[in-house]
Each structure stands twice: as C-alpha cells, then as structure tokens.
Amino acid sequence: MSYTMMTDESDDAMYSSIYNESPSAADNIGSGCTSRGKGSVLKKGPWTSTEDGILIDYVKRHGEGNWNTVQKHTSLARCGKSCRLRWANHLRPNLKKGAFSKEEEQLIVEMHARMGNKWAQMAEHLPGRTDNEIKNYWNTRIKRRQRAGLPLYPPGTHVEDLHWSQEYHPSTRNVTGVDRRRHQDILQLANSKANVLFDDLNFANVLFEELNFATSLLPVASHISDMFSCNMLGTGASSSSRYESYTPPILPSPKQLGGSGSLFNIRQEFQSPQKNPRSCSISDHPMYGNHHQSDVMIQDSHHTFTDGMVPTSKPSFGAVKLELPSFQYSEASGFDQWKTTTPSPPQSDLLDSVDTYIQSPPPLEIVEPDCFSSCDTGLLDMLLHEAKIKASAKHSFSSTTCATDGIQDVPRGGETHITSGAGGNSSAFAVVKTEELDQVWEPKRADVVRPDVLLASSWQDQQGRFGIVRDSSSLSDALALLLGG
DNA sequence: AAGGGGTGCAACCGCTGCGGG
DNA sequence: TCCCGCAGCGGTTGCACCCCT
Incomplete structure (x- = not known):
C-alpha cells in the first residue's frame, strides 16, 4: 500500500x-x-x-x-x-452495518458458547463486524432474553469442545503473577473441560499456587476472600454497571484495604471483573452437569439455575460471569458417588440439558443447621461465626458433609458454603445465607462455582504441606491485620 | 403533549501483552 | 534485563432515541 x-x-x-x-x-x-x-x-x-x-x-x-x-x-x-x-x-472499509442476520446471530451464540467473551476472536469470524458491535449485540441480547425469560443459549445451539491445546495444559505451563489473561483463559477453558480438570489434579495444583500465595500472606485469605465474593463481588460491588444495583454492606473498599499485597488485591486476582475467570463449574460439562454436584459451590437461590441468562457484564452471584452454559444443581451429591455413578460421557447436546434443567422443578431446599446471615452482617460476624462453627464442626457437619477428600456435599437453597477447615470430618463451614442478595438481584439466576472455591478442596489437602495454620487464633490475627493494617 | 424510563449504540477507560531501545 | 510506549482487548459509561403512561 x-x-x-x-x-x-x-x-x-x-x-x-x-x-x-x-x-x-x-x-x-x-x-x-x-x-x-x-x-x-x-x-x-x-x-x-x-x-x-x-x-x-x-x-x-x-x-x-x-x-x-x-x-x-x-x-x-x-x-x-x-x-x-x-x-x-x-x-474502515468493508464494515457491515445494520442488524445482524439470523446466520450471524446464530454464529455469535455458538461462538460465545465456545469461547466466552472473546469479542475480538468472534469478530474474526464475522467479516465486516467489529468486536464492539458483537459485544453490544451480546449484551443487548442478554438483556432482551432475560426480560423475555428465555434461555441464553437457545435449543439447538451446539456447545463444542474447546480446543484444549497443549498450550493451556496446566502441567506444561507456569502460572505467573502477571499471566492473568492466560490464567483467565485457562479457567474459562476449565469451564467446559472440567472433566479434564478432575482427571488431572495438577490443574488445581497450578492454580493453587496463586491461591496459596494469598493464603500464605494471610492464613484466612481463603475464608475471607470467599466472604468477599459473597458480599462484594457477587453483588456487583467491584464494578458498577447499568445492570447492577446492589451496593454491598459494611465491607471495606479496596482502597480501605490497602495497597499491594492486600487481601483485596489478592482477591482481585480471581475476582475482579476483568480478571474474573468466569464460572468454573464442574457441572458445566455435559458429562457432569445436571446430575452431580461435586464441589463447593457458591449458590444462592432456591431456584438457582433457571434459564442460563446471565448478563455478561453483570456478575451472577459469586461474581462469576456465567458465559458458558452451566448446570449447577445436581440430584446426587458427593464426589465418590459422582465418580462411580457417572456413566461414560454422554454426547447429548449441552443445551438440551440446559433446557431440560430449566424446565425441571427446583430442588428441595436443604437447610443446613447453624446457618446465619453473614452477607449482611459483615466480615467480623463471619469471622466470629467461623470460629464458632469450627468449635462445633465435628458435631454439626459430620453427617452432612461429604468426607471425600475435600469434596463437600453441595448445599442447596439460599446458602453458600465455604470450606474452611481441614478436609474430611474436621471440615468446618461458613454457611452464608444469601437470600437478601437474591432479592436484590434477579429472581432467576445461575449458580456458579468459583475456581478458587473449587480449589479449596485441593488446598485443604495441601494446607498441611504448606504449613498453613488455620485456627481461630489465625482468624483473629487476620482480622487484626485486616482491620488494623 | 410531556416526561420518565428503557434501550442500543458509540465511545471511553483500564489493563495487559509485546516489541524496541 | 528492565523500562517505556504502543496496540489491542474487554468492561463500563454516556447519551440520544424510542416508547409508554
């Protein structure tokens, strides 16, 4: 030229x-x-x-x-x-203006199901369309479908396996502090390839390096960060968009929490809107979805997964932007059961499962004992309560906790269970009611599993190895550090 | 007819990766 | 190896327009 x-x-x-x-x-x-x-x-x-x-x-x-x-x-x-x-x-020349054609819309939906919010990549497959155009279309579409009570991914949309390249294989790469975008990609890929994640626990180990970094700085980081995710991120506090209306109570702002190395910064590695690894749900995968719950979940409402519609820029509960179809509720619980009873991976259409799931009645609510409303009582209450429930953990939860190496039974109905103790019978939970958030949020919402929570089980197993002491005194220290430092 | 809310598009902002000095 | 500037990406916001009451 x-x-x-x-x-x-x-x-x-x-x-x-x-x-x-x-x-x-x-x-x-x-x-x-x-x-x-x-x-x-x-x-x-x-x-x-x-x-x-x-x-x-x-x-x-x-x-x-x-x-x-x-x-x-x-x-x-x-x-x-x-x-x-x-x-x-x-x-620039050759730009296509005007409304998207049906073919383009279908392509966008399918691509989004495959790659999430990779607008630029999508634009490469839509000649004449820009990433901004696609992004706007998607956000508009989400809102429109949400209003109409329609599933985000319509029936017939085939969610294909993501390219699981060697590049992203956890065992071949190191997660560095600055490798967030790639990290995000990995987590997103994990969304649809959760079976790989579970077959290869190295994945969790690699991700755990980051989580462990946080927990090594602050022994209760995992606890608190999960609380943060409940209070702040899950309610859109970390960012304000037109889709968000809820302002979290009490908890300190990022600025209040301080600068480099603060818990909040650590948290942002996983939770910030831009770095958020989206949902990471085992049950996203058709192999596991709709049948089994296999790990700790951030879960919120009685009707939990409803229509799969979660605005991209609007974090669902737990601040996870659900971009991929997700199946959150399961009829069975327990990792072992899941392992042993899960048939070979069905090749059924993922979206059919979505629709089936949507049409299914909400699961029965299981009210865990000793729950409390901590999302609106603040961090201090959470910490105090955690210390309390630690003391009674052995008695309270031994019967309701799946003792399968850190894979907990999945709570149901309006509560968020956060693993906090050592694996097995000594596990303690912070049980967080989220009904208030439900009311503020959407009447229908998808459940999510955050990767860091997902990895909590791995962490539990490894905390001894990393010398992390997680007792009530640690909580106190952490609280002092958090509030005073 | 007016105004209030909703909607969609255009543009901005912040962050990250990359390449060159 | 480090620093700096640029390009690109994704999230968010501003605002004009439309529709409903």
Missing part, C-alpha cells in the same frame, strides 16, 4: 478549523488520552463527519497503525486510541 505523503503543514492548513466545529468540544477534554504535540487538548465524545474525513484521509496517506501520530500529522484533536477505535469500528 503506498500513499502520497502529505506534509504536516498542509495537513494543518487543510484541517485547521476542526476545533471550532463542535461546540461541545471544550467540554469533552479527554483525560484518558494525554495530549501530545501542538499543545492541544484532546477532544472526547462523538466524532463529527469532518473528523472522520480527516482520519480517513490520514489512513489513506499513512496506513493503519501509528495511531498516536495521527494527532501529530493532522489537526485532529483525538488521541491515538480514539482514532484506532473510530477507524476499526466505523471507518
């Missing part, structure tokens, strides 16, 4: 009046893009046709890329990011 170069001077002369075009330009001074060159301020807000023309002309002359030089070569008062976005989403 060759373009006739134009001098900066001629550019300037050509577009010298740009600043006067928009009366609102002065009010739209960008803060996200730093001003460069010419001492100009950067404009924000909608693009004018003149600005479009300038940008088009620039790309014709200089080609795509080097977006930060646009401002230098033209009088366009836009930052590079803004230019790139404008070009990519609106100005």
Whole structure:
C-alpha cells in the first residue's frame, strides 16, 4: 500500500478549523488520552463527519497503525486510541452495518458458547463486524432474553469442545503473577473441560499456587476472600454497571484495604471483573452437569439455575460471569458417588440439558443447621461465626458433609458454603445465607462455582504441606491485620 | 403533549501483552 | 534485563432515541 505523503503543514492548513466545529468540544477534554504535540487538548465524545474525513484521509496517506501520530500529522484533536477505535469500528472499509442476520446471530451464540467473551476472536469470524458491535449485540441480547425469560443459549445451539491445546495444559505451563489473561483463559477453558480438570489434579495444583500465595500472606485469605465474593463481588460491588444495583454492606473498599499485597488485591486476582475467570463449574460439562454436584459451590437461590441468562457484564452471584452454559444443581451429591455413578460421557447436546434443567422443578431446599446471615452482617460476624462453627464442626457437619477428600456435599437453597477447615470430618463451614442478595438481584439466576472455591478442596489437602495454620487464633490475627493494617 | 424510563449504540477507560531501545 | 510506549482487548459509561403512561 503506498500513499502520497502529505506534509504536516498542509495537513494543518487543510484541517485547521476542526476545533471550532463542535461546540461541545471544550467540554469533552479527554483525560484518558494525554495530549501530545501542538499543545492541544484532546477532544472526547462523538466524532463529527469532518473528523472522520480527516482520519480517513490520514489512513489513506499513512496506513493503519501509528495511531498516536495521527494527532501529530493532522489537526485532529483525538488521541491515538480514539482514532484506532473510530477507524476499526466505523471507518474502515468493508464494515457491515445494520442488524445482524439470523446466520450471524446464530454464529455469535455458538461462538460465545465456545469461547466466552472473546469479542475480538468472534469478530474474526464475522467479516465486516467489529468486536464492539458483537459485544453490544451480546449484551443487548442478554438483556432482551432475560426480560423475555428465555434461555441464553437457545435449543439447538451446539456447545463444542474447546480446543484444549497443549498450550493451556496446566502441567506444561507456569502460572505467573502477571499471566492473568492466560490464567483467565485457562479457567474459562476449565469451564467446559472440567472433566479434564478432575482427571488431572495438577490443574488445581497450578492454580493453587496463586491461591496459596494469598493464603500464605494471610492464613484466612481463603475464608475471607470467599466472604468477599459473597458480599462484594457477587453483588456487583467491584464494578458498577447499568445492570447492577446492589451496593454491598459494611465491607471495606479496596482502597480501605490497602495497597499491594492486600487481601483485596489478592482477591482481585480471581475476582475482579476483568480478571474474573468466569464460572468454573464442574457441572458445566455435559458429562457432569445436571446430575452431580461435586464441589463447593457458591449458590444462592432456591431456584438457582433457571434459564442460563446471565448478563455478561453483570456478575451472577459469586461474581462469576456465567458465559458458558452451566448446570449447577445436581440430584446426587458427593464426589465418590459422582465418580462411580457417572456413566461414560454422554454426547447429548449441552443445551438440551440446559433446557431440560430449566424446565425441571427446583430442588428441595436443604437447610443446613447453624446457618446465619453473614452477607449482611459483615466480615467480623463471619469471622466470629467461623470460629464458632469450627468449635462445633465435628458435631454439626459430620453427617452432612461429604468426607471425600475435600469434596463437600453441595448445599442447596439460599446458602453458600465455604470450606474452611481441614478436609474430611474436621471440615468446618461458613454457611452464608444469601437470600437478601437474591432479592436484590434477579429472581432467576445461575449458580456458579468459583475456581478458587473449587480449589479449596485441593488446598485443604495441601494446607498441611504448606504449613498453613488455620485456627481461630489465625482468624483473629487476620482480622487484626485486616482491620488494623 | 410531556416526561420518565428503557434501550442500543458509540465511545471511553483500564489493563495487559509485546516489541524496541 | 528492565523500562517505556504502543496496540489491542474487554468492561463500563454516556447519551440520544424510542416508547409508554
């Protein structure tokens, strides 16, 4: 591609009046893009046709890329990011405008079922469509279907196996602190490949490295972080979007919790909206879904999984963005039972299972003893209560806890069980009622399993190895650290 | 007719990966 | 090896438009 170069001077002369075009330009001074060159301020807000023309002309002359030089070569008062976005989403050739066709919609649904919120990847498969367009469409679709009470993934949508490349195989890679995006991918992949996860416990071990890092800094990190997920993340407190309305009570803000190395930061590794590993549910997989509950779950309502509709940007309970079909409730419980009774993986359509599940009546609620409402009583109550239930754990839960190496029986109905003690009979639970959250949230909502909770079982088994002491004194210390430090 | 809420699109923001110095 | 800048991605927000009451 060759373009006739134009001098900066001629550019300037050509577009010298740009600043006067928009009366609102002065009010739209960008803060996200730093001003460069010419001492100009950067404009924000909608693009004018003149600005479009300038940008088009620039790309014709200089080609795509080097977006930060646009401002230098033209009088366009836009930052590079803004230019790139404008070009990519609106100005570049061969863009397809207008409503999505049925074929495109179907493709989006199928791709989303496979890859989650990988808008850019989806856009590659939809010529003429942009990632932003697809993203907006998806969010709109979610809301629309939610309102209509329809399943997110309609019947007939085939959820195919994700490509389980060697690249993502847990045994071949190291999880580093900065490898969050890849980490997120892994967790997302785990969503549909939970059988692999359970066949290869190395996966959990690798992920546990991060979790262990947190717990090594603060022995009760797992406890507290789960509480955080209940109080804050699961209710959209970590981010505010138009889909969210609930403000969590009591718990400290990230700023209050401090800076680097704080529990909250650690938590964000798993829970922040952008880093959130989505749902990681064993029962997501058709092999296991709808039949067995095999690990600790963040679970919320009596009707739990309903229609599979969870807005992408709206965290379901537990702050997990359910992007993949998820089957949360099971009729059986216990990992051993699940192991022994699960037939060979059925090849039935995952979405058929979704619909079947949706149509099935909600499971009976099992009210665990000694539960309390901690989501609205705060962290302190949780910690105190945990100490309390630790003392009585042996008596209270031995009969209701699956003692299968840290794989707990799954609680049902409006409660969140958080593993906190050593595996087996000595396990203690923080039982968190979530009914209040239900009321604030949606009447229908999917259950989720957070990976860190999922890994709690592994952690329980390994905590001795890592020398983690988890007793009431630790709780006290942690509380002191949290509140005082 | 007016206004209030809902909706959808466009744009912004923050984060991350990558490459070059 | 580290630092810095750029490009890209995904989440979030702003706002104009539409619809309903």
